Every structure is written in C-alpha cells, then in structure tokens.
Amino acid sequence: xxGNGLFNSITLDVMIGLVFVxxxxxxxxxxxxxWLAGLMKLRSKNLAAAIKQLLDSQPGPGGDAGWFLxxxxxxxxxxxxxxxxxxxxxxxxxxxxxxxFATTVMDIVTAQKPGKIEFKDLESGINALPDGDVKKALLAxxxxxxxxxxxxxxxxxxxxxxxDRASGWFKRRTQVVTVLVAIVLTGLTNADTINIVRTLxxxxxxxxxxxxQAEKRVAEGKKExxxxxxxxxxxxxxxxxxxxxxxxxxxxxxxLDALGGVLGWPEKCPAxxxxxKDAQPKDCKEKxxxxxNRLLGWFLTVIAVSLGAPFWFDILxxxxxxxxxxxxxxxxxxxxxxxxSTSNKDKTQGAPNV
Amino acid sequence: MCSLHKFSRSVAALVILLAAxxxxxxxxxxxxxxxxKDRATVSANLKVDVHPNTxxxxxxxxxxxxxxxxGRADEVGLPLVAEIVNARLVKQAxxxxxxxxxxxxxxxxxxxxIWFEHLGKDDQIQGDPVDVPDTSNPAHLFEIHPITTxxxxxxxxxxxxxxxxxxxxxxxxxxxxxxxxxxxSASDSSVTITSGAGKYNYAEFVIELAxxxxxxxxxxxxxxxVFDNEDDEEAVTKEARRMVFVKGTRPACEVKxxxxxxxxxxxxxxxxxxxxxxxxxxxxxxxxxxxxxxIIVAVEQGDLTGDCAPKNAATLKKKAKGxxxxxxx
Numbered sequence: 001x002x003g004n005g006l007f008n009s010i011t012l013d014v015m016i017g018l019v020f021v022x023x024x025x026x027x028x029x030x031x032x033x034x035w036l037a038g039l040m041k042l043r044s045k046n047l048a049a050a051i052k053q054l055l056d057s058q059p060g061p062g063g064d065a066g067w068f069l070x071x072x073x074x075x076x077x078x079x080x081x082x083x084x085x086x087x088x089x090x091x092x093x094x095x096x097x098x099x100x101f102a103t104t105v106m107d108i109v110t111a112q113k114p115g116k117i118e119f120k121d122l123e124s125g126i127n128a129l130p131d132g133d134v135k136k137a138l139l140a141x142x143x144x145x146x147x148x149x150x151x152x153x154x155x156x157x158x159x160x161x162x163x164d165r166a167s168g169w170f171k172r173r174t175q176v177v178t179v180l181v182a183i184v185l186t187g188l189t190n191a192d193t194i195n196i197v198r199t200l201x202x203x204x205x206x207x208x209x210x211x212x213q214a215e216k217r218v219a220e221g222k223k224e225x226x227x228x229x230x231x232x233x234x235x236x237x238x239x240x241x242x243x244x245x246x247x248x249x250x251x252x253x254x255x256l257d258a259l260g261g262v263l264g265w266p267e268k269c270p271a272x273x274x275x276x277k278d279a280q281p282k283d284c285k286e287k288x289x290x291x292x293n294r295l296l297g298w299f300l301t302v303i304a305v306s307l308g309a310p311f312w313f314d315i316l317x318x319x320x321x322x323x324x325x326x327x328x329x330x331x332x333x334x335x336x337x338x339x340x341s342t343s344n345k346d347k348t349q350g351a352p353n354v
Numbered sequence: 355m356c357s358l359h360k361f362s363r364s365v366a367a368l369v370i371l372l373a374a375x376x377x378x379x380x381x382x383x384x385x386x387x388x389x390x391k392d393r394a395t396v397s398a399n400l401k402v403d404v405h406p407n408t409x410x411x412x413x414x415x416x417x418x419x420x421x422x423x424x425g426r427a428d429e430v431g432l433p434l435v436a437e438i439v440n441a442r443l444v445k446q447a448x449x450x451x452x453x454x455x456x457x458x459x460x461x462x463x464x465x466x467x468i469w470f471e472h473l474g475k476d477d478q479i480q481g482d483p484v485d486v487p488d489t490s491n492p493a494h495l496f497e498i499h500p501i502t503t504x505x506x507x508x509x510x511x512x513x514x515x516x517x518x519x520x521x522x523x524x525x526x527x528x529x530x531x532x533x534x535x536x537x538x539s540a541s542d543s544s545v546t547i548t549s550g551a552g553k554y555n556y557a558e559f560v561i562e563l564a565x566x567x568x569x570x571x572x573x574x575x576x577x578x579x580v581f582d583n584e585d586d587e588e589a590v591t592k593e594a595r596r597m598v599f600v601k602g603t604r605p606a607c608e609v610k611x612x613x614x615x616x617x618x619x620x621x622x623x624x625x626x627x628x629x630x631x632x633x634x635x636x637x638x639x640x641x642x643x644x645x646x647x648x649i650i651v652a653v654e655q656g657d658l659t660g661d662c663a664p665k666n667a668a669t670l671k672k673k674a675k676g677x678x679x680x681x682x683x
Contacts, residue, residue, distance in 0.1 A: 034636045043384075043542050081385060095543035097386040097481045167542055233537075234630045235593070239614075243392045243576040243598045245630045282377030304582040311636070 001055070009206070014200040016319045017210035020217070021180050021196055021262060022304045023097045023187060023312035024255055030271035031247070032181045033174060042173060043094035048164035051096070055105075058134035065111070068108065068134050075104045098163075105155055109138065121146045175306075182305040189263040192297030196262045206261040211323075213258045218313075375469040377547045378470060379477040380495050380630075382432075386480060387545050391628035392567035394573030394600045394649075395502060399459045400436055404490045406451050409441035412645045414520040415620040418556055423451065424487035424494070427462075434492060435472075436462055436498040439651055440512040447504040454505075457486075464501035465600055465649050468550040468626040470534075471495075480544075499623070500651060502600060513651045517554070521621055524559035526580040528590040531624050538642035540635035547631060549644050555623050556651070560584055562617045564594035567609055567641035574606055580648075584619060596627055596647035605650040605661040619654035 037043065050215045052069060060067025072078060077100055082091045109125035123142060141154040185191070192200040200207045234245040304312070356454035383619040390396060412419040421441035439447055454460060486507025502510055549551035561578035568575050576610060577594040605620060612618060630645035653662070 022675050023634060025549045030636070030638065046542065093385050093560065097383060132455050163543065172667070217575075232634045232636075234645065235575055236565075236596075239577050242568050243570070243629065245627075247633045318355050348494060350627060 019198045019316045020214035025305045026309040046170045048092045058132035077104045098159045101153035101159040182302045186301045190265045191301040193300035194297035225348040369422040378473045383480040397463045398429040399426045400425045406574040412518045419516045422490045426484045433494040434496045439500040444509040447507045450505045460505045463503040464498035467499045470552040510602045521556040521558035522554045524590045527557035535584040539639035545635045573601045592605040598649045610652045619657045621652040622648035623650040
C-alpha cells in the first residue's frame with residue numbers, strides 16, 4: 001500500500017472499510033425491520049387505519065356513530081377475510097382488493113334492494129343515508145358516472161388513492177422503526193464510527209480484510225449470472241417442519257467475521273497483574289473511555305445506517321471504482337501470467353472429475 | 355447474398371429480443387399467497403371456456419396424457435388452465451368434460467400450481483379482468499394441475515404412473531429447476547415474482563425423506579433430498595426440497611408409511627413454493643433463485659404397497675402396453 005494521493009491510499013481504503021461496515025449494518029437493520037413489521041402486524045394496522053379513515057365518519061339511520069364501518073366489517077365479503085379466532089390487527093388482513101371494497105360498500109348502500117342492482121338503486125341508496133362523510137364522498141364519486149360499472153370503478157379508485165397515501169404512512173412509520181433498530185444495533189455492536197476509523201487507520205490487516213470483502217461484495221453484485229449473487233434465500237432450520245422456512249439473512253459469515261475486528265465491546269482488562277499474566281493477550285480497555293467521542297461515533301453510525309443498504313452499496317461501488325481506476329497498470333509479464341492462470345482455472349473447472 | 359445475411363441477422367436479433375422479453379411478472383395478492391402457501395389444493399368455480407375432447411397422446415415431453423381446459427375463476431383472478439392427469443383413466447370426468455359447453459361453470463378442486471412455463475406478452479396481475487381464452491392452452495402462469503375433483507367426480511385415481519410416458523430424469527430436470535433466476539418483492543398488498551421461463555413438467559426421481567411428514571387440511575408436506583436413481587449417494591439438489599402430497603392419493607398414502615431416511619421412487623411436477631416466497635418478499639426487490647417444490651403425482655408401481663396400490667392396477671398394466679390417444683396440445 002503506497003500513500004500516493006487519494007487513489008489507492010490508506011485514506012481511500014479506510015473509507016471503503018467504513019462504508020462496507022455501514023452497508024452490512026444497514027442490511028442487518030433492514031432484516032430486523034421486516035421481521036418487526038411482520039411481528040407487529042404493521043401492514044394490517046395500516047390498512048385498518050386507512051379503512052377507518054374512509055368509512056368511520058358515517059352515522060347510521062339511528063344516528064349511531066361508526067355505523068358504516070361496523071356494517072363494512074360485518075359484511076360476509078369482509079368477515080370472510082378476517083382470521084378466525086383472533087381479534088384486532090391479528091385478525092385484520094394486510095391486503096384488500098379494491099374490487100371487494102367497492103362491492104361491499106355498494107352492497108351496504110343498496111341493502112334494501114336484494115339481487116341485481118341498477119345505477120338508480122345505488123343512487124337512491126346513497127341518498128337515503130343520513131348526512132355523513134361517506135354519503136358526501138359517494139355522491140361525489142357517482143355524480144358524473146352515469147352507469148353502475150363506472151360508479152364501481154370510481155369507488156375502487158377512491159380506495160386505491162387512499163391506499164397510496166396509506167403506503168406513505170407505512171413508509172414513514174417504518175423509517176421511525178429503522179432509526180430505533182439502528183440505535184439498538186449500534187449500541188449492541190458498539191459500532192462507533194470514530195473508533196472504526198481509528199482501528200482501520202492503525203491496523204492494515206483489518207483494513208485489507210474489510211477492503212477484500214467489500215470488493216467481493218461489489219463484484220458479486222455486478223455479475224448477475226453468479227450463483228452467489230442471491231440477495232436472499234431460505235432454509236428449513238427444523239427439517240421436521242416443512243411449513244416454516246426461515247429467511248437467510250445476508251451478510252455472509254466471511255463478512256461478519258471481517259466485522260469482528262472493528263465492532264464489539266472490548267473485554268475488561270484483568271484486575272490484577274497475576275491475572276494479566278494468565279490471560280491471553282487481547283484487546284482490553286487500556287484507558288478510560290472518552291464517552292463524548294463514543295456518543296458522537298454512535299450518533300454518526302445511527303445516521304449512516306438509517307440511510308439504508310442501497311445507498312451504501314451505491315457509495316461502495318463508486319469507491320471501489322475509484323480504487324480500481326487508481327491501480328497501477330499491470331506490466332505485460334503480470335498480464336500474461338494472470339491470463340495464463342485464468343485460462344488454466346477455466347479448463348480445470350470445465351474438466352470432468354476423474 | 356449480403357442482404358440475405360443482413361435479413362437473417364435481423365431476424366436473429368428480433369428472436370433474441372423477443373426471448374429476452376419473455377421473463378414475466380406475476381403480481382399476486384398477499385392475502386391469496388398467505389391462504390394457499392401451505393395448502394396443496396384450491397377450490398374454484400371454473401368457467402370452462404375452451405377444452406379439447408381428447409387428452410394429449412402419451413410418449414414424452416408435452417405428450418403426457420393430460421387434458422387441458424382453459425377458463426376463468428373468480429377465486430383465482432388470473433388466466434388459468436386446469437388439467438386432469440392420466441385423463442384416459444377417469445372416464446366419468448372425461449364424459450362430463452366433453453359435455454361441458456363453453457362458458458359453463460364447473461366446480462373444480464385440484465392442486466394450485468404456479469409455474470412460469472406458458473409466458474405471454476403482458477404481466478399477470480391477480481384480480482385484473484381475465485380475457486376469455488380462445489385456446490385450451492393460453493398464456494398462463496397459474497394452473498389447477500392436477501385436478502382432484504371435476505364437477506363432483508373424484509379423479510384421485512389419476513394420481514398414478516402415466517402408462518407409456520417417459521418423464522425427464524432427475525439429473526436433467528433438477529439442475530434446471532435449481533438455477534431459474536427470479537426477483538421477488540412485496541408491497542402492502544401484493545407479492546411480485548418475476549422469473550425466467552420454466553420447463554420440464556414431469557420429472558421422475560427418487561426422494562429420501564429429510565424430516566417428518568407434516569399433515570395439513572388437504573394433504574401433506576415433507577422435506578426430501580432428490581436422487582436420480584434408487585441407489586445413488588449424491589443428491590441432484592443442493593439441499594432438501596419440499597414435496598407436496600395430495601390427501602386421498604396413493605402417493606399421500608405411501609409417504610405416510612415412511613420415516614426419515616426412507617426412499618421413494620416418484621413422478622412429480624414443479625411449482626413455485628409460495629411459502630418460501632412469502633418469507634423472502636420485502637419492499638426491496640431481491641434477486642434469488644426461484645423457490646420451488648414438487649407436487650408428487652405418482653409413486654412408481656414397484657414402490658406401491660398393500661392398501662396404497664391403485665384399485666385399477668390391472669387396467670393400468672394393460673394400458674401401459676399399448677400407447678393410445680391423439681390430438682393433444
């Protein structure tokens with residue numbers, strides 16, 4: 001490693017190492033986030049909130065608040081989608097087709113007309129509703145439609161538009177969860193940006209290890225045909241339970257091993273000299289921790305991890321490209337030696353095992 | 355000569371472009387995925403739009419003795435084809451099918467099957483209006499295949515070896531299944547799968563149970579390693595794959611007698627493993643290999659025991675001697 005300028009310099013390698021650490025932490029953060037979203041039924045809660053916003057402000061003929069929403073969930077088309085034996089978010093589906101929504105709403109409104117309905121039945125049904133937000137919305141949706149099919153489409157679009165906004169709510173909520181997960185992850189792994197930079201700067205072996213893993217990850221991301229370019233895969237931890245596949249979270253073992261040198265809490269130093277003699281030489285707290293630096297380091301890591309894996313992968317790609325661009329051109333001897341070894345390797349791979 | 359060369363190059367380029375465009379996107383509702391992912395079968399009121407009157411001939415490849423029917427079903431909301439395997443063995447159902455006029459609704463139960471084999475030009479979105487098909491094998495990614503009940507007639511007896519059919523050997527079919535690339539993502543309401551084309555409908559292979567058989571309402575699932583031959587030591591799959599057995603069939607009866615490590619010689623067809631898809635799907639599109647599982651359609655005659663042997667074993671043997679049928683698609 002020479003130190004000529006930024007290219008191929010220690011500084012660049014430290015930056016690559018740091019970005020790589022951020023990338024892996026961000027991937028872990030996303031995995032935990034998705035798991036939490038499933039556990040907390042965030043999608044179901046989100047859909048329930050959106051439906052409530054649409055239908056809750058419509059009283060019934062007796063003036064009872066929330067009548068329309070209650071009728072909606074009691075309707076067989078919707079009740080059939082609720083998970084039996086559970087209540088609340090656990091019972092609520094995470095998805096509702098707009099066609100089902102529109103059919104249910106129209107059926108509630110035209111309950112007085114069993115069987116096939118026409119546009120005028122829908123119109124009179126809406127007009128018969130007591131004053132409320134759903135009545136206002138439905139009247140607005142059918143006023144220019146003229147026929148039943150168009151009216152149904154307009155109601156479906158109304159639902160779809162609300163779902164688009166609900167997706168926005170979900171994203172904002174997951175962003176909050178992402179930051180919280182990033183804080184916990186940073187604390188658990190003691191991912192202190194300042195300390196990581198310091199370690200990488202002082203320790204060329206650790207730096208080289210991380211740069212190597214970073215290059216490998218970028219290379220695998222580029223070659224789409226590689227069998228190792230999978231973002232995700234699954235496995236069955238319990239072979240007796242084929243109904244429970246488990247997602248295999250990236251990063252790889254090699255990558256996590258590479259992180260070992262820059263993350264984690266230092267072990268306490270032996271209390272006495274005799275203990276110190278028995279103990280293996282390893283990192284331990286040699287001096288008082290500078291909590292100001294550590295908190296700042298954690299803060300920087302949390303901000304970085306919250307930016308997400310795609311962001312850091314993109315940055316890593318750019319740094320690796322700069323590094324590759326700054327490499328000294330190979331001599332003709334090196335090139336021929338390399339190509340010779342590659343072609344031999346290819347031949348070996350293609351040859352039958354004998 | 356030169357212009358002929360240019361023309362042929364242009365045609366080749368066009369063919370390549372068309373082939374490249376044949377990776378298709380399937381968008382399923384999350385609710386549907388969660389409902390069927392750990393089930394063997396689905397039920398549907400199938401509007402049978404187009405069907406031939408004779409099953410496929412039997413030899414190899416697509417000449418598999420199945421009979422196709424193209425139709426539409428609200429429960430599925432996708433272009434779909436339903437198939438009876440070993441159609442010649444189930445005369446009552448065949449008579450009913452022949453008498454079915456286009457557009458007639460028939461209650462059908464059978465194994466749900468998603469496989470990216472019959473790709474079309476457009477993405478397929480569950481719940482979108484489905485065009486009335488004009489052929490018995492339109493572009494479709496969803497199948498009810500094999501059918502278990504057609505119009506109330508059970509066709510479970512069709513889950514037997516296809517007499518006279520040469521299936522793809524495991525060493526051909528499984529390396530292909532293992533390497534199909536896919537992208538999987540999810541939104542609040544849907545799961546999207548984009549995959550390259552699938553092939554090799556019927557594979558013959560040996561399974562070695564890697565765990566216990568797990569029963570569900572309409573069948574059983576088990577993880578198993580896959581081998582080419584009975585005495586092979588090296589599996590043709592990287593890891594144990596999930597096998598699907600349909601309740602009431604001979605294969606389901608047979609597998610329940612086995613314990614971990616036991617082997618069974620079977621005939622199967624692949625389908626997307628939605629259980630694995632559901633676990634993988636996140637908002638961020640992820641590249642992966644298409645998760646698949648095998649629907650076990652038959653157990654090799656020699657491996658059938660006692661009460662699991664088909665009632666019509668004698669008929670099957672007779673049929674195996676003479677390959678019959680014509681006009682399959």
